[in-house]
Amino acid sequence: MSALLEVKHLKKYFSTHKGVVHAVDDVTFSLDEGKTMGVVGESGCGKSTLGRTIIHLQEPTEGQIIFQGEDVTHLKRKDLDRLRENMQIVFQDPYSSLNPRLSVRDTIAEPLILSHKFKGAALEKEVNRLMELVGIEKRLHNAYPHEMDGGRRQRVGIGRALALNPKFIVCDEPVSALDVSIQAQVLNLLMDLQQENKLTYMFVTHDLSVVRHISDSICVMYLGQLVETCSTEELFKNQLHPYSKALLSAIPSVDIHNPTKRIVIKGEIVSPIDPKPGCRFAARCPYACEACKEPQKLEMISTGHFVSCCRVKEINQLS
Ligand SMILES: Nc1ncnc2c1ncn2[C@@H]1O[C@H](COP(=O)(O)OP(=O)(O)O)[C@@H](O)[C@H]1O
Ligand SMILES: [Mg+2]
Known part of the structure; x- marks a missing residue:
């Protein structure tokens, strides 16, 4: 199976x-x-x-983005529009990501109209289909964002993102701004939509219980760099980077006989x-030592498990 998305040395x-802020660094x-x-x-x-x-x-500063086998790092306007149909984003805060002056119907219709693929009755039918798909009641057709609760607003954001039938969606903390009771509903919607439409997600979150529930694999980032990546199961069982260990130790253990020892990160x-x-x-x-002052390389420790730490084997007693 070849990858849908490959990101190489992206900066x-x-x-x-x-x-210069090194927001994403290699x-x-x-x-x-x-x-x-x-x-x-x-x-x-x-x-x-x-x-x-x-x-x-x-615009990327450096590196490569390969999508469906095609290098899409630097695209011309026309090709960018084509790519946009396949790559979408759902934002954290539906309050600010939705245009307050557009009704539900207009919010979802906008990308359909801009694509020139729908008009007239077909357009209205498609808007209704998308509203139903994301679970927005018909009566909210002409409602405005401020007239709905956060969960419904986020459903509208998801409907809009799905309008052009994308393959890949960046979900940028899509439930962080929602009440805990609503979070599970929206997560379940995202997972159902993924199943039905074969969607691929990059799911950004600071909530480890959410990421554990929803992800197949995980990237752990620290100050612009990837420090560890592997399957979700492997990360929760066998995290190897000192930062991942500290991050995961913050999750309270459910086993009272075996409580997690919280590692407090010290220093600036x-x-x-x-x-x-x-x-x-x-x-x-x-574990820092002199060698840590050298640039670190992402190294494969076992199949699919990559860590960027020169002391990883020593710290974890691996041969
Ligand atoms: N447009 C920008 N101009 C300057 N600095 C930015 C810009 N966008 C993000 N940053 C900086 O890049 C770093 C990463 O930000 P961000 O990607 O928003 O982090 P996260 O989503 O993990 O909270 C931060 O230091 C932030 O201040
Ligand atoms: Mg963010």
Whole structure:
């Protein structure tokens, strides 16, 4: 099976008056069709920038994005429109991502009209089909975003993203702004839609219980870099990078006889502005040594399990 999406050495830098922000710095992964890849890490580590750059809301600084076997890193306008039909995004906050002046009908109809594929009765029929697909009641056809609760607003956002039948969707913290009681409903909707439409998701979240529930594989990011990636099962059972260990230790254990020992990360968060070469977690890592000042390479430890840490074998007593 070949990958739907391959990202190779992707970088996205922002020039600011304080210096160059290395928001995404040399990220490599691949994602198979129909699968969900979770992306986790603290706020500011580059999760949203990674998603936005992959779907071309922002121009990559360096690296390669290969989608369905085609290099789509630098596209011309016309080809970009074609790509947009296949790559969509669902944002965290449906309050700000939906246009407050557009009704449900207009929000969902807009991409259909812009694609020139639907008009007249066929357009209205398609809008109704999409509303039903994402579970929006018919009576809300002419409602505006402020007239609906957060869960329904997010359903409208999902309906709009699905309008042109995309293959790949970046879900950027799609349930983080919702009440806990509504989160499960929206997650279930996303999973049902994935099944029915063979969708491939990149699912960004800081919530590890959500990512465990929904993802086939996980990328752990720290300050713009990928520190570990493997299957979800493997990460929760056998996380190898010191940062992943600390991150996962924050999840309370359900087993009272075997409580998780929480690893508290000490030390300063390094700035993503003009960072020094070498491991960015080193300043906070209990295992840091001289060799960590050198640039780190993502290394395959076992099939499908990659870690970026020069001391990974020592720390985990692997041969
Ligand atoms: N347009 C921008 N201009 C300058 N810096 C940015 C811009 N967008 C994001 N950043 C910076 O890039 C880093 C990563 O941000 P982001 O991708 O939003 O992280 P996350 O989604 O993981 O919270 C942060 O330091 C953020 O301040
Ligand atoms: Mg974000």
